[in-house]
Amino acid sequence: MPTSYDVARLAGVSQATVSRALSGGSVSAQTRKKILDAAKAVGYVPNMGARAMKTGRVNTIGVVVADLRNPFYPEILDALTCYLDAAGQKVTLWNSDGPGNDAALEAINAGSVDxxxxTTVTEASAPLRAALRRHSPVVLINRTVEGLGCDQVSSDNVAGGRAVADYLLENDHQRIAFIGGPSTASTARDRFLGFSQRLADAGAPLPSERVLEGPFTHDFGFSATTRLLTADHPPTAVFCSNDLIAFGALDAARAERAVVPDDLWIVGYDDIAMSAWPAFDLTTVHQPSGTMAEAGAQALLDRIASPTAPYRTLTxxxxxxxxxxxxxTAPSTP
Amino acid sequence: MPTSYDVARLAGVSQATVSRALSGGSVSAQTRKKILDAAKAVGYVPNMGARAMKTGRVNTIGVVVADLRNPFYPEILDALTCYLDAAGQKVTLWNSDGPGNDAALEAINAGSVDxxxxTTVTEASAPLRAALRRHSPVVLINRTVEGLGCDQVSSDNVAGGRAVADYLLENDHQRIAFIGGPSTASTARDRFLGFSQRLADAGAPLPSERVLEGPFTHDFGFSATTRLLTADHPPTAVFCSNDLIAFGALDAARAERAVVPDDLWIVGYDDIAMSAWPAFDLTTVHQPSGTMAEAGAQALLDRIASPTAPYRTLTxxxxxxxxxxxxxTAPSTP
DNA sequence: CTGAAAGCGCTTACAG
DNA sequence: CTGAAAGCGCTTACAG
Incomplete structure (x- = not known):
């Protein structure tokens, strides 16, 4: 690869001037032109590693996702990459539950990402706490950790759960079930919390045999719903804590010859694009995933610019x- | 961030020895221990940018995807990130149709990726050709470009299209339609090629009014199928060039009250995980996306190690x- | 506006 | 086995 010295030689100027011309310093118009021509001629591109050593910035953001097979995450990732791309940032992706998180944190220390x-934090690991103590720029999107000292972006999952409870109550459902994601996920916990509290407040608490917890997958939605429908008093409505579980529930209902919605109402959560497909036509709670992703990306850029600013929680x-x-009918209190 | 000098001072050795101890050079056992202890004490992690300047390697692979909303790509990306992660490589993601490709190529020159x-090349851009001339490490997965001088990994899309034609012919379909992705994609072209040639060979060429081309989306599958079913002589079978289109076709068939498969057979391509869901239960052509991704990742690592080795095409x-x-019944010639 | 020089944090021959 | 030194390719005060 050609270096700035090669360009300097060809343009007949010093290497320092080449650097200035290409990173927006003050250079005379004709010198700049000579340099740009020379750079194009040799196919010069500044070496980012070398630049990073001086500037301390690599213009790269790390993103940790788990479970790309849940379409919710590709939607987040899509918005994230587009936004960061437009902001001149590269994106380094880690795909992992659990330990891979720490690799991303270490990459901050190694100067690989800024x-x-x-997107899927389940708890504050020791390395995460250490990183925050050091004011390493970290943002949590979607799932959150209560009281953790960093910027966090989510939607109001408690209110979402509550809205579903209101909706089912207003439509006179007596036997209601909940199929939830793992309680390690704040989203699953919060949706359950809002939902179950509102039902309890209305004097119709969820019996434990109608609360099933498992992974955020179609498979689990299918098996859980099959179990519910083949029990003695099958529910007339089921709230699934994400859309993927709800799709599994729909498939299980059809398999058990339960007509949706005549025999069973099914409600999901996320409103991923597929939910609107006729095949599912799913009632669900919409959260603005794209907007959340963008807000999170911007929060991180802000954080990098001001490492010690007070941290923010966006809901x-x-x-x-x-x-x-x-x-x-839609709930009277939207 | 602490540097190797900080560790050296604490351990009472030279900076060079720290570097050696941490990158596998020969160091006495007790010196190594002192250094590792000191490194841990100050929380030292080697700076990757500095290391890259000496070694010329950043241990980072660029991946370009488009259309993360097609679940086929998250499946590819999932396999890719897992494989590269295990190989000690970071992954930088670009999400773009068209021009974003060139940003990834430039990142090679900038030393941001090795x-x-x-995954979704449509043609050999001038920057791509220039990069290949320079022996920049580039691998094409899924979509290919005929005759391009680089490693390419795909599945046999022509044979896949042919297999679908055989299957429909053996089951005596007379009115057959094809709903295809954009002809800029080699996959769409090849699937159509195998399919239409086999039909023509059998004396039953596809009439042009039963060949519809559009994007690889549910929407397009829906609208195209609606058009086909409301025409004068609706087809009895339709081959969709990916699963997403086929899902749209299934939804359209239901909307038009055509019973699948009694009135209309629908065949997809890719065999993404959702195809097996009861909601779709889709006959489709399976391609080993995970294996393809891994083969492509390994091909790139090989290519980086040997930039001028003869290039390979894996099908x-x-x-x-x-x-x-x-x-x-399944085709007699599998 | 331009150039000479220092330094970012490593790795790696080269001596000892 | 260990240390002193050079150099990877930039940016950025500091002079002029």
Missing amino acids: GVIF FRSHLVVRGSTAG | GVIF FRSHLVVRGSTAG
């Missing part, structure tokens, strides 16, 4: 989207 | 998976 966005509003997997 | 994997076998969206 900061990290976590976006969510709302119920009523479709064919339920038959009721 | 090589690039393209994996595909096979028809018969499910409920068709009713026939």
Whole structure:
């Protein structure tokens, strides 16, 4: 690869002037032209590693996702890469549950990335706490950790769960079930919390045999719903804590010859694009995943610029989207 | 961030010895221990940018994807990140149709990545050709470019299309349609090629009004199928050049009250995980996406190690998976 | 506006 | 086995 010295020689100037011309320093118009021509002629591109050593910035953001097979994450990742790309940042991707998180944190120390966005944090690991103590730029999107000293972006999962409870109550459901993701995920916990509390407040608490917890997958939605429908008093409505589980529930209902929504109402969470497909036509809680991703990306860029600024918690509003997997009118208190 | 000098001071050795101890050079056991202890004490992690300047390697691979909303790509990306992670490589992601490709190529010149994997190439851009002339490490996965001088990994899309034609012919379909992705994609072209040639060979060429081309989306599958079903002589079978289009076709068939498979057979391509869900139960052509991704990743690592080795073309076998969206027996020549 | 020089944090021959 | 020194390719005060 050609270096700035090669360009300097060809343009008949010093290497320092080449650097200035290419990184926006003050250079005379004709010198700049000579340099740009020479750079193009030799195919020069500044070496980012060398630049980073001086500037201390690599213009690269780390993103940690788990479970790309849940379409919710590709949607987040899509928004994230587009936004960061437009901001002139590269994106380094880690795909992992658990320990891979720490690799991303270490990459901050190694100067491979300027900061990290976590989309699926489950708890504050020791390395994460250490990184925050050091004011390493870290942002949590989607899942959050209560009281953790860093910027966090999510939607109001408690209110979302509550809205579903209100909706089912207003439509006179008596036997209601909940199929939830793992309680290690704050999203699953919060949705359950809002949902179950509102039901309890209304004097119709969820019996434990109608609360099933498992992974955020179609498989689990299918098996859990099959179990519910083949029990003695099958529910008339089930709230699934994400859309993937709800799709599994829909498939299970069909397999058990339960008509949706006549025999069983099914509600999901996330409103991923597929939910609107006729094959599912799923009533679900919409959260603004793209907006959340962008807000998180911007929060990280801000954090990198001001490592010791007070940290912020952004909570976006969510709302119920009523479709064919339920038959009721929309809730009166939206 | 602490540097190797900080560690050296604490351990009472020279900076050079620290570097040796941490990058596998020969150091006495007790010196190594002192150094590792000191490194841990100050939280030292070698700076990757500085290391890269000496070694010329950043241990980072660029991956270019487009259309993360097609679950096929997250499946590829998942396999890719897991494989490269295990190989000690970071992954830099570009998400773009078209021009973003060139950013990835430039990143090779800038020393930000050691090589690039393209998953959705449509043609050989001038920068791509220039990069290959320079022996920049580049691998094409999934979509290919005929005759391009680089490693390419795909599955046999022509044979896949042919297998679908055989299957439909053996089950006596007379009116057959094809809904294809954009002809800029080699996959769409090859699947159509194998399919249409085999039909023509059998004396039943596809009439042009039953060949529809558009994007690889559910929307397009839906609208195209609606058009086909509301025409004068609706087809009895439709081959969609990916699963997403086929899902749209299934939804359209239901909307038009055409029973699948009694009135209409639908066949997809890719065999993404969702195809097996009861909601779709789609007959489709399986391609080993995970294996292809791993082969492509390894090919790139090999290429980086040997930039001027002869380039290789890997073509994996595909096979028809018969499910409920068709009713026939599996083809006699698998 | 331009150039000479220092330094970012490593690795790696080269001596000892 | 260990240390002194050079150099990877930039950016950026500091002079002029």
